[in-house]
Amino acid sequence: MELPEVTFFEDFYFWFNLDTKKEYYATPLYFYKADFHLDYDNKVRDVYYKETEVTDNGLKHPASLYFPFHERLGMLLLRFLNADLSNFEIANKTFFYAYGFEILRDLDKNYKFELKQNYGSNQEYLKATTKIFEDLKENLLDLQQELINAVTYIYNLDNNKALEKYTYSERFAVYLIKRMGKLYTYYKNDFIMRDSYSRKYQEIGNNSEYDLLETLQNKNQVLSMSDTHTSNDLSSICYAILEELSKTPNYPIKKCQNCGMYFVPTSKVDEIYCDYPKENSKTCRELGAFQSYTERLKQNKAMGEYRRTYQQKFMQIRKDKSNTKLGKDFETWKKQAKEKINDMKKGKITENEVYEWIMKNK
Ligand SMILES: [Zn+2]
Numbered sequence: 001m002e003l004p005e006v007t008f009f010e011d012f013y014f015w016f017n018l019d020t021k022k023e024y025y026a027t028p029l030y031f032y033k034a035d036f037h038l039d040y041d042n043k044v045r046d047v048y049y050k051e052t053e054v055t056d057n058g059l060k061h062p063a064s065l066y067f068p069f070h071e072r073l074g075m076l077l078l079r080f081l082n083a084d085l086s087n088f089e090i091a092n093k094t095f096f097y098a099y100g101f102e103i104l105r106d107l108d109k110n111y112k113f114e115l116k117q118n119y120g121s122n123q124e125y126l127k128a129t130t131k132i133f134e135d136l137k138e139n140l141l142d143l144q145q146e147l148i149n150a151v152t153y154i155y156n157l158d159n160n161k162a163l164e165k166y167t168y169s170e171r172f173a174v175y176l177i178k179r180m181g182k183l184y185t186y187y188k189n190d191f192i193m194r195d196s197y198s199r200k201y202q203e204i205g206n207n208s209e210y211d212l213l214e215t216l217q218n219k220n221q222v223l224s225m226s227d228t229h230t231s232n233d234l235s236s237i238c239y240a241i242l243e244e245l246s247k248t249p250n251y252p253i254k255k256c257q258n259c260g261m262y263f264v265p266t267s268k269v270d271e272i273y274c275d276y277p278k279e280n281s282k283t284c285r286e287l288g289a290f291q292s293y294t295e296r297l298k299q300n301k302a303m304g305e306y307r308r309t310y311q312q313k314f315m316q317i318r319k320d321k322s323n324t325k326l327g328k329d330f331e332t333w334k335k336q337a338k339e340k341i342n343d344m345k346k347g348k349i350t351e352n353e354v355y356e357w358i359m360k361n362k
Contacts, residue, residue: 012103014076014237015228016244021073021251023241027100073248074264077241080234081148081253081262082276085140088130101129105232106189108139143235147242150175150183151262154246155253172246183242189233190240195225258284302344302354306337309358333361 013026076099083095102115113132119125133140154171156163163171176184200223204212216223231237245251245264253262256274265271273284313330320326340357343349 010102011230011232012100012237013228013230014240015226016073017070017224017226018073018244018248019224021248022070023073023075023244024070025076025099027102072264073251074241074245074253077147077238077245078253078262078264080144080238081151083144085137085144088126088133091133091140092129096129096133101132102232103234103237104132104136104140107136107143107233107235111135111139140234143238146182146186147238148262149181150242151253153180154242157253157255167249168246168252172243183239186233186235186239188236189231190236191230193228193230195227256284258287300351302351302358303341305355305358306341309362310334310337312362336361 014023016023079095079098084090085095105113105115113135116128119128152158153163153175154168156171175181207215229237229240231240245253250269251264252269253264254271254274255262256276257272259274259276259278261274261276263274263276266275271285273288275283275285277283313333317323317326317330337358340349340354344351344354
């Protein structure tokens with residue numbers, strides 16, 4: 001992929017490669033002139049994630065000279081759906097750090113702001129971007145909700161039986177035509193530079209006529225063309241991405257059944273858990289695997305014996321309510337049994353050891 005042959009220091013550019021399922025961005029340079037370690041509230045903070053966090057392909061950060069950077073197709077939209085917009089710091093950490101603030105310049109036609117080439121200091125940069133965020137916060141929350149509603153319909157996240165048989169692009173079209181939500185208004189601030197055959201000439205024009213014909217026939221599709229979008233309006237950017245995604249079969253947006261974040265499955269299409277890295281813990285997909293492991297544990301004999309014994313002891317107490325010692329013993333037993341079971345789940349002791357312990361302490 002080549003950068004558009006125009007200056008990209010003023011605006012936000014993006015384009016897609018549907019063959020490799022990637023999206024590319026070029027953002028203005030000034031955003032990256034602030035330090036990476038920001039002195040915020042007199043504390044040194046790193047507002048950026050490390051390269052390997054959050055993105056699956058590794059964020060090609062412009063400052064690291066991988067310019068433009070690319071991510072998996074749909075990541076910008078997914079990040080925005082998942083962004084925590086409650087305050088500047090967390091919004092920056094969950095979304096803006098990756099894309100900058102110029103994508104808000106045309107979000108609201110009544111709110112105009114300029115971004116400088118260089119803020120000189122981190123404090124100045126943070127002051128300016130915090131103000132932009134605060135002023136546009138309501139718009140952003142609205143936009144996020146509108147997009148969530150649209151995605152819920154297009155990807156049938158409510159599992160509506162009547163919608164099941166239709167494709168994402170069919171639902172996308174109807175959602176817009178029937179003017180459900182505001183999505184249908186979001187296409188306006190997107191300026192598209194068409195991909196051209198002249199660019200293809202530069203890329204593959206040296207191949208022979210029949211080589212090219214053969215290649216096209218083997219791929220059984222038209223030559224993939226990639227238009228370049230320019231937009232400083234987050235709503236239009238999300239619209240363009242959603243349109244592109246809805247045309248891509250077997251590439252659904254899902255809602256994680258553990259954490260509720262929106263994701264596109266990386267392995268199987270019917271995956272129900274996301275694999276976003278969570279701080280200091282396992283991904284939901286790993287937790288999901290763990291949960292089904294604990295489900296299986298419930299079937300085993302130690303757990304069966306535990307439940308039976310629990311019931312017996314519980315019934316004894318109910319029959320003999322005045323016996324406080326029995327109640328106390330039960331509480332102690334419960335606590336110890338739970339510890340044993342937890343140890344078993346962690347693999348510290350075996351199922352048999354737990355079973356023996358329960359039999360001994362009936
Ligand atoms: Zn999750």
